Amino acid sequence: MTHGDPAIHRYSGQAQRIALLCALGGTLASLVGLVWNPALFFRAYLVAYTFWLGLALGCLVLLMIQYLTGGGWGLLLRRVLEAGSRTLLPLVLLFLPLLIGLHSIYPWTTQAPGDQSGRAIYLKVGFFLGRAAFYFVVWLILGYLLNRWSTDLESGRIPRSTRRFRLLSGPGLVLYGFTITFASVDWVMSLEPKWVSTIFPPLYAVGQLLTGLSFAVATLLLLSRYSSIGVNLRPNHLRDLGNLLLTFVMLWAYISFSQFLLIWVESLPEEIPWYLRRTRGGWQMLAFLLVVFQFGLPFLMLLSRKVKENSPSLATIAGLILAMRFFDLLWWIEPAYPERTAWFLVLDVSTWIGLGGFLMWWFLRKLRERSLLPLHDPYLAHYLPEAVPNE
Amino acid sequence: MAVEPKLHAVMAEFATPQELIDAVAAARAHGYRQIDAFTPFPIEGLAETLGFTGTRLPLIIFLGGLFGGVGGFWMQYWCAAINYPVNIGGRPLNSWPSFIPVTFELTILSAALVAVLGMLALNRLPMPYHPVFNVPSFALASRDRFFLLIETGDPLFDAESTRTFLNELHPRQVVDVPE
Structure with a gap:
């Protein structure tokens, strides 16, 4: 059964071809990098993987949030969020290259024998792998159930109510908070095993939400521009999306700055090197760009109602934030390694594009499977009356 | 011997939000500009229909x-x-x-x-006196009635023709608002 405007199939077909080309080109370039300098490749892979995993999990979390809060924005974004959360499945397989390069990525894999400190016990390879398996099982179950029930709701196999979605989403958000706390410590914070920041997991989680939201907003606006989502976006819809984006931009800035302020004021020898490494040797330029383009500019632009209600400008801001998310993760991960060659940036970007091309191809395939609006959601008539199908 | 009070406006009373919005649109289309509306709760689109464009x-x-x-x-x-x-x-x-x-x-x-x-x-608040409160039924504006007001200051205002115009919109009633 096909849904919606045939235009979506034409344009998404084109987009899928572009995505496959990106996947092919990026992967080839990255493979050259792998042969040339494996250590550099695996770091680049960690940056890219962290970005795309953040996109998938951000979509999953926003999907749960919109079931709990309700509102027109949730109905508009739901299909994009669902398809985004379904990229989790290939991401499980794509975790395997990280395991191959584990020794090039994480310095703690070579421990002094007989080290029985808590840190050494927590960072044992076996324990690390067991935890990773647990996170993926939790996320996959949440994503599978929410997507499965969504198709069931559409085909009428389950009662026309969002009760079971809400019952899962509440505990689901708690589970996400629990798993992402440990996952962020395992995968990114442990790159510098001596460094500890208790506010880092929330920062990592908000980064994922910001990635998911800016991706979903940009995708929705592109869809409504180049084909049809089945309903015209009204100024108040665009305003809601813009305000949500503004909220997450501010939250990201607030938590980022809190971490910086505390570490700067204390200036402790275990903590301050993290920022010293990231504000010298050229990294201060990237830090400056992050402050300007992931906070300053989007913040000031999104204050204006005119900008929010203008679909192309809102899409541009969302795209800018999405791109800056990649550079933010790059700024977190790359400076952790003392030695690097001039080509690392090229390798980072090509790996990002290669991995992303494949995942976007998968995303578009999943997006085409369902109507672009949840037509059987009981709240559709309340929030988007003009979209209710005539039966 | 009572002096005829000066007129501030003519006001029409409606029972539903949609009737009010339609009436406001009709008044704007007719050319009235010094108009105002009163409702018990915010109504989406009313401000735009009134020609309220923005604020500083x-x-x-x-x-x-x-x-x-x-x-x-x-x-x-x-x-x-x-x-x-x-x-x-x-x-x-x-x-x-x-x-x-x-x-x-x-x-x-x-x-x-x-x-x-x-x-x-x-909003020029607090405002201890406003003529609309001279109309006893205006108390319903905070309960379940929706009011459209056309002020005498409007260039098109004429007591008789404005009353006739409002009556054509099928309100529950049309009342004079004394100054």
């Missing part, structure tokens, strides 16, 4: 926030770097990161105060 309030609030932010930062800078410089653990006198929380709080405080006071000022 966001700009005033932005300037209020700017004032609070700059003022907040300056006070700390002046204390710590100019008036009473103290070396604390070798940190620079202008320790700007630690000034940010207070700067942020004062930005919000100042913007919020300016928002409330600016809103009151632009």
